[in-house]
Amino acid sequence: MDERESKTVSTLATTLREVRLLSRDRAFALWVMLALLLSILAVAGGMNEVAQQRSTLERLVQADRIDRADAQRQHPDWGGAAYYGFHLTYDPPSDFAFAALGVRDHAPWKHRVRMLALEGQIYDRDAGNPVLALVGRFDFAFFAAYVVPLLIIVVLHDLHTSERAAGRHALLVSTAREAGGLWRQRAALRVGKIAFVALVPLLVGCAWAGTSFGTTVAATLIFLAHCSFWGLLAFWMAGRPRSSEQILATLLGVWLLLGIIAPALGTLAIDRFVPVPEGADIVMTQREAVNDAWDLPKDATMQPFMARHPQWAGYAEVGQPFHWKWYFAFQQVGDQKAEALSQDYRAGRRTRDRLAGIVAWMMPPALLERALQRLAETDLRAQMDYEQDIRDFHAELRAFYYARLFPEVPFDPSQLDELPTFTPRGDS
Amino acid sequence: MSVILAVAREEWRYWLRSRLAMATALLFLLLLGTTVILTALRTAQEREHRLEHQAEAEDSFVSQPERHPHRMVHYGHYAFRAPPPLAVFDPGLDPVTGQSIFLEGHRQNAAMLAEADASAELGGLGSLTPAFVYQLFGPLLVILLGYGAMVRERESSTLSTLLAQGVGGTRLFAGKALALLGVVLLVLLPLVASTIVAIAGGESVLAAGLLAGAYFLYLGVWGLLSLLLSTLLRQKATVLAALIGAWLALSLLLPNLAVNNVTRAVPMAGRIEVNFEMLAELRALGDGHNAADPAFARLRGDLLEEYGVDTVDELPINLRGVVAQYSEAKLTDTLNRYAGQRMEVERRQAAALQRHGWLTPLLAVATASRAIAGTDLRNHQRFLREAEALRFDFVQGLNRLHAEELSYADDINRSSDAAAEQRTRVAAENWQLLESFRFEPEDFTSRAAAAVPALGALAVWFAALAAGAVWTSARVRP
Numbered sequence: 001m002d003e004r005e006s007k008t009v010s011t012l013a014t015t016l017r018e019v020r021l022l023s024r025d026r027a028f029a030l031w032v033m034l035a036l037l038l039s040i041l042a043v044a045g046g047m048n049e050v051a052q053q054r055s056t057l058e059r060l061v062q063a064d065r066i067d068r069a070d071a072q073r074q075h076p077d078w079g080g081a082a083y084y085g086f087h088l089t090y091d092p093p094s095d096f097a098f099a100a101l102g103v104r105d106h107a108p109w110k111h112r113v114r115m116l117a118l119e120g121q122i123y124d125r126d127a128g129n130p131v132l133a134l135v136g137r138f139d140f141a142f143f144a145a146y147v148v149p150l151l152i153i154v155v156l157h158d159l160h161t162s163e164r165a166a167g168r169h170a171l172l173v174s175t176a177r178e179a180g181g182l183w184r185q186r187a188a189l190r191v192g193k194i195a196f197v198a199l200v201p202l203l204v205g206c207a208w209a210g211t212s213f214g215t216t217v218a219a220t221l222i223f224l225a226h227c228s229f230w231g232l233l234a235f236w237m238a239g240r241p242r243s244s245e246q247i248l249a250t251l252l253g254v255w256l257l258l259g260i261i262a263p264a265l266g267t268l269a270i271d272r273f274v275p276v277p278e279g280a281d282i283v284m285t286q287r288e289a290v291n292d293a294w295d296l297p298k299d300a301t302m303q304p305f306m307a308r309h310p311q312w313a314g315y316a317e318v319g320q321p322f323h324w325k326w327y328f329a330f331q332q333v334g335d336q337k338a339e340a341l342s343q344d345y346r347a348g349r350r351t352r353d354r355l356a357g358i359v360a361w362m363m364p365p366a367l368l369e370r371a372l373q374r375l376a377e378t379d380l381r382a383q384m385d386y387e388q389d390i391r392d393f394h395a396e397l398r399a400f401y402y403a404r405l406f407p408e409v410p411f412d413p414s415q416l417d418e419l420p421t422f423t424p425r426g427d428s
Numbered sequence: 429m430s431v432i433l434a435v436a437r438e439e440w441r442y443w444l445r446s447r448l449a450m451a452t453a454l455l456f457l458l459l460l461g462t463t464v465i466l467t468a469l470r471t472a473q474e475r476e477h478r479l480e481h482q483a484e485a486e487d488s489f490v491s492q493p494e495r496h497p498h499r500m501v502h503y504g505h506y507a508f509r510a511p512p513p514l515a516v517f518d519p520g521l522d523p524v525t526g527q528s529i530f531l532e533g534h535r536q537n538a539a540m541l542a543e544a545d546a547s548a549e550l551g552g553l554g555s556l557t558p559a560f561v562y563q564l565f566g567p568l569l570v571i572l573l574g575y576g577a578m579v580r581e582r583e584s585s586t587l588s589t590l591l592a593q594g595v596g597g598t599r600l601f602a603g604k605a606l607a608l609l610g611v612v613l614l615v616l617l618p619l620v621a622s623t624i625v626a627i628a629g630g631e632s633v634l635a636a637g638l639l640a641g642a643y644f645l646y647l648g649v650w651g652l653l654s655l656l657l658s659t660l661l662r663q664k665a666t667v668l669a670a671l672i673g674a675w676l677a678l679s680l681l682l683p684n685l686a687v688n689n690v691t692r693a694v695p696m697a698g699r700i701e702v703n704f705e706m707l708a709e710l711r712a713l714g715d716g717h718n719a720a721d722p723a724f725a726r727l728r729g730d731l732l733e734e735y736g737v738d739t740v741d742e743l744p745i746n747l748r749g750v751v752a753q754y755s756e757a758k759l760t761d762t763l764n765r766y767a768g769q770r771m772e773v774e775r776r777q778a779a780a781l782q783r784h785g786w787l788t789p790l791l792a793v794a795t796a797s798r799a800i801a802g803t804d805l806r807n808h809q810r811f812l813r814e815a816e817a818l819r820f821d822f823v824q825g826l827n828r829l830h831a832e833e834l835s836y837a838d839d840i841n842r843s844s845d846a847a848a849e850q851r852t853r854v855a856a857e858n859w860q861l862l863e864s865f866r867f868e869p870e871d872f873t874s875r876a877a878a879a880v881p882a883l884g885a886l887a888v889w890f891a892a893l894a895a896g897a898v899w900t901s902a903r904v905r906p
Binding site: 038041045048049052056059060063064066067070071074088102103106110111112120123124125126127128129130131132133134135136137138142146147150154158161162165244245246248249252253256260261263264265266267268270271274276278279280283284287288291294295320321322345348349352353355356359360363366370373379380 | 844
């Protein structure tokens with residue numbers, strides 16, 4: 001056996017010895033079991049929630065059609081059909097949403113709109129119970145961002161001190177071929193085992209949910225990178241000449257700082273740094289515009305309306321005190337008046353989110369959570385994309401009715417079958 | 429007694445010399461101080477904004493020009509939820525619930541525009557508020573100061589000396605507990621500062637006292653648990669690991685797992701879903717805009733009979749207004765019934781979550797804290813109900829004008845006859861019928877009563893651990 005070969009064999013032997021030692025470590029086995037159990041709970045909880053959301057949507061899509069038909073049957077004219085016909089829009093959970101439920105527990109993912117001014121409807125919320133939203137859910141992203149680092153800290157902090165306490169430290173260091181390698185190997189084994197058992201339920205979940213291969217790989221890599229960060233940090237701290245309590249307390253402090261304090265301060269700072277118009281102002285502006293229109297000359301509505309919709313310019317004349325086309329025109333003008341504020345509001349939220357994305361690089365748990373939520377399309381960006389989809393759909397709805405209200409096409413209920421239907425992003 | 433005091437004094441001296449203890453305590457107090465100031469400023473600003481918006485909304489309603497009263501029914505009004513004084517300490521549900529409602533005829537809108545919708549998302553476990561800092565970080569401070577108290581004496585073999593000198597396990601434990609009690613009282617000072625701000629804002633001293641009591645019990649639970657494990661386990665490192673494990677389980681895992689559990693055990697259908705059923709029911713009630721709707725045939729017959737006339741034109745009142753009043757009342761009954769059912773389910777979920785307070789003191793103290801501060805679900809629902817009462821009140825006031833001030837003939841011709849349209853407008857003074865709305869905090873007794881179950885859970889935790897401490901400390905052996 002030459003020198004190199006013997007080295008390989010002995011490395012293999014030490015590795016096997018370490019694996020054996022670790023498998024006999026009862027306390028460590030307990031932490032591994034805990035990691036596995038919690039990961040299963042997190043994934044199962046997420047799966048359950050996603051299944052509930054899916055079945056809710058299935059029921060809603062059905063009920064929405066029936067309800068609209070019922071409502072429109074009672075109002076046999078285009079104006080009535082538009083006024084009384086609500087349309088469901090929704091944002092179905094993605095195939096990875098189970099792992100990171102994101103903003104879906106406090107932001108609405110289903111919305112019914114009709115052809116009135118959109119700014120008056122879009123901030124309506126069909127969100128869940130605020131008491132539960134305040135606490136938040138136990139999903140994989142939460143588990144991976146906050147709990148896994150703590151588990152890694154707990155299993156690594158006494159890497160050296162436990163051996164010192166047992167009086168084996170000096171012996172281990174002197175008999176190991178290379179002392180540094182031994183500790184690295186031990187640390188890697190511990191972190192690897194925790195990461196592995198935490199990952200398995202996620203992968204099973206992905207397979208079950210039909211998550212795309214790319215997403216699964218990306219999530220795995222992100223998760224492993226996060227584990228490595230905490231592993232390296234804890235490994236470095238554990239090697240310092242301190243008591244195990246001091247090491248544990250310091251690591252805990254870093255965890256609190258990176259996981260809780262910094263994100264909270266970051267949110268506070270970003271919200272202050274990037275002001276957005278108050279939502280109340282948008283809604284009130286729109287409502288004043290809509291209501292003033294009743295008392296204004298019809299022209300005051302039709303002119304700004306026609307500026308946007310020149311194709312109906314030939315039909316701008318309103319003879320009677322009330323006409324549906326005028327009614328919907330001032331709904332549209334109400335939106336136009338609130339447009340600048342509304343765009344600022346949206347742009348402000350996007351800027352906040354972009355800044356949060358940058359700031360998150362300084363706080364790994366936030367970075368992990370954001371990355372997983374991006375993959376799951378459950379982050380603020382996805383939420384805003386959904387909002388944009390509602391706006392686009394509402395515009396289609398308007399186009400449909402305008403083409404009938406302005407040229408005064410005789411009412412034909414069979415045409416209602418051609419009403420635009422909302423197609424969620426993933427389905428198109 | 430003097431022995432107990434001596435032990436406590438010695439413990440304090442130890443902490444003052446320990447860099448770990450001092451650093452932790454200073455960091456905690458710094459974080460807490462900053463949070464108290466920031467939250468107080470933010471809450472004051474929020475409150476001012478919302479009160480301003482409320483005044484503006486009222487102003488713009490009453491300053492509307494003369495017009496048809498039904499137009500005002502759709503013009504509508506806004507109700508804003510002003511945060512109660514103790515929100516400076518615990519804003520509770522405020523950031524995750526809509527802060528305003530648009531009130532209009534025939535509809536109950538949801539509260540809209542929650543702060544969380546527009547906020548930057550950086551994850552985290554919550555926004556930094558004094559309540560959150562106490563709930564999550566308070567136990568850690570107590571643990572880091574308390575974990576070594578007894579086990580240290582054991583590890584350095586001073587325990588046997590102390591016992592041999594006749595100090596006794598109970599008195600030793602009592603001394604350590606007294607020292608930790610001092611820490612807890614000291615740590616509660618920022619809470620007191622925060623409640624002083626609230627008291628200046630009109631909060632009762634009793635509420636402030638009860639809030640302090642709740643957090644005292646909470647930190648006490650963790651203090652006793654730390655000392656208990658410090659007595660029972662034999663190594664400092666084990667004690668710390670066990671306590672951190674307990675904190676991880678009780679404060680980080682259980683609350684979120686409880687949420688998963690509650691949504692499974694008490695499912696709640698969304699508003700849209702419930703509304704489908706409601707909308708069908710509402711359609712059956714008839715359209716209040718249309719006095720000719722067959723649903724109102726009986727009402728019409730009764731009116732004709734009551735006034736002894738043959739046609740609706742002869743009625744001294746405007747049939748359309750009467751129908752509007754009648755149908756709004758019917759419709760509101762239905763709306764309230766559905767809203768009531770939804771609130772009931774929300775309350776059942778909240779109660780189910782609260783029952784998990786028997787498993788983790790964090791949920792117990794969080795529930796009690798929100799209840800005492802008046803920022804809990806009950807108070808949000810009270811806001812919704814008060815806003816609804818306001819809505820019904822002004823809508824029916826307007827409908828009464830519609831019935832009594834307008835002639836039926838003008839009313840039915842107003843869409844085609846400009847002169848009739850002019851005559852259907854009522855004077856702007858009538859808009860004064862709108863009641864001014866301020867969401868006032870609930871009285872202290874009701875809030876305290878709502879906090880009782882959660883406080884009870886905390887008290888039981890405290891009592892059980894105290895009993896455990898008495899039993900264990902009397903049996904301390906070297």
